[in-house]
Amino acid sequence: MKKKDPIKFSDRIHLIDGFDLGIPGRTGTYVIEEENLTLVETGPSPSVPRIVEGLKDLELDPKDVRYLILTHIHLDHAGGAGLLLKECPEAEVIVHEKGKRHLANPSRLIEGARAVYGDSFDQLFDPILPIEEEKLIVKEEGDTLEISPDCTLKFFDTPGHANHHLGIYDPVSNGIFTGDTAGIRYHQTLDYGVTFYLPSTSPNQFDPEEMKQSIQRFRDLKVDHIYFGHFGKTDEPEAAFNQVVEWIPKFVEAGEEALVNGNGIEGVKNRLYEKVNAYLRELQIPDDHPVYEVIQLDIEVCAMGLVDYLRKKERNR
Template identity: 50%
Template sequence: MSIYRIDSRISLVDLMDLSLKERTGSYIINEEALTIIETSASPSIPHLKKGLSKLNINLEDIQYIILTHIHLDHAGGAGLFLKECPNASIIVHPKGRRHLIDPTRLIAGARAVYGEKFDELFDPIAPIPEERILVMDHGEKLGLSDTCTLTFYHTPGHAEHHLSIFDSASKGMFTGDTCGIQYTIGSKRFYFPSTSPNQFDPEKMKTSIHLYRSLPLDRLYFGHYGVSEEVSFALTEVEKWLDLFLKKSEEQYSSHVTIEENVRTITSALIDLTGRELVQKGIDPKNPIFSLLELDMNVSAMGIVDYFIKQKGDRSS
């Protein structure tokens, strides 16, 4: 478990999601109203607690736990963690609220994606009491101190229940998965979209990215993983790769084969596409990042296939 002090206010705790370093993190905003953004899944909660302890933060001091969206790698441990934070409220998109109160459908959806790995990756998922949930509408603000206000934006594309959170003090946006994933390998950074099922919508994702461009952003705080100050470049890269993902997937997709076959074919194509980019930029093909890339491209392929089926009205897959 590692802690990165981004500045005097914000720290990043590595939550060791999937037992991997620098995969998923929790941002700690040390203001009068102490705030945490993301918990990851329940197996990450011990890492979060250890990180908070090293930062000399008591669980009783936490006032807000913000979830960018309710996918389990961002929010699955929220219910478990909240039990130990007596003064905290959970903040979520209005469309995510009911799934935190009753996570039955959330669990079923994740089981469909992750299969037999579900228990190892996500169990347990605890429901959250209704009275401890706050929802934020588009453009709504929350003051954490006299010098810091958070503004919440509804940013669909990756998920309909997605919030992005603008921090006025650092002029940074906590992005969740709206503008993809940042892969950091030494001094090199790569930005690819995250198109996971089952609410992926490329046009909405582009609209959300355009919203980012309209704001005075100096930083992007990625859910996966870490902070970037090359805002314009990162957003341009994600949009570019989003188009490439769709083009390559369209070439591979067939309405005459099963969903599983389409996912396998498109996964292979996306791994080849992104892997060649890394190799061309000097990354050793034996670098562990390629295993992570395979996992991410598989989940992205699932989302793209699901999107194609909905768009084409194709029920034969």
């Protein structure tokens, strides 16, 4: 197991790399050091040993963790929650009201992920353990959570990527934990002086209008920082929001073009890849850069979500 030290963003916020999908800098767990030690996201179960190791690197005891906050229940963000609770027995899990029952009984989560990931499922996500209901705390729009006398987190209902999605505002840093609603931060091209952002349109609750509305809510908070589910922090929130909002209609258009021509998911994937590749070539990112492998993985899942959204839209006409 490759060792990677937690990333320090401030004296109170660190990020532990979970090496999701075996990829560095893909998905992480945020550590908020307050009176009540709080983690945001758990990643999938294979990331749990890295979280435990990262906490020890920070000289923190997993048994002191008080809250595990999940932005949403997709397995790359929350699949490891049940397993991590075994290491953090005093912790309670914060989740959107629409996600609670799926954490208590993850059978549908497992079924949906197996449909997307097929034979790779066990390696990427197993085991997914149920969480006792008394450990689950629901947060809704406008709810708060005091994690110290000096810090009360605030929760926002932020659909668009998923209907069970929470945004979490941290008043101390004036930052927002956006999960996947405000897109993905591609930091892999920093060696070329470039960071870029794309929407995440994975199945099966992607909605472009809701996503744009949720991003506008984030904008209205006038935050100084965005803490992304994938991956890390930006101190230029407007630039990130602008890029994702500009790409949303381009993603939908790629889906519509492919379906009109009868090309299906493969056609959507190819069109998306062409659009993103052309953009990166304009930024002088060479064709053999490792970022393309990450993008290819993301686009496969995004294409499924776009097709699902457009077919639902067609049925509802």
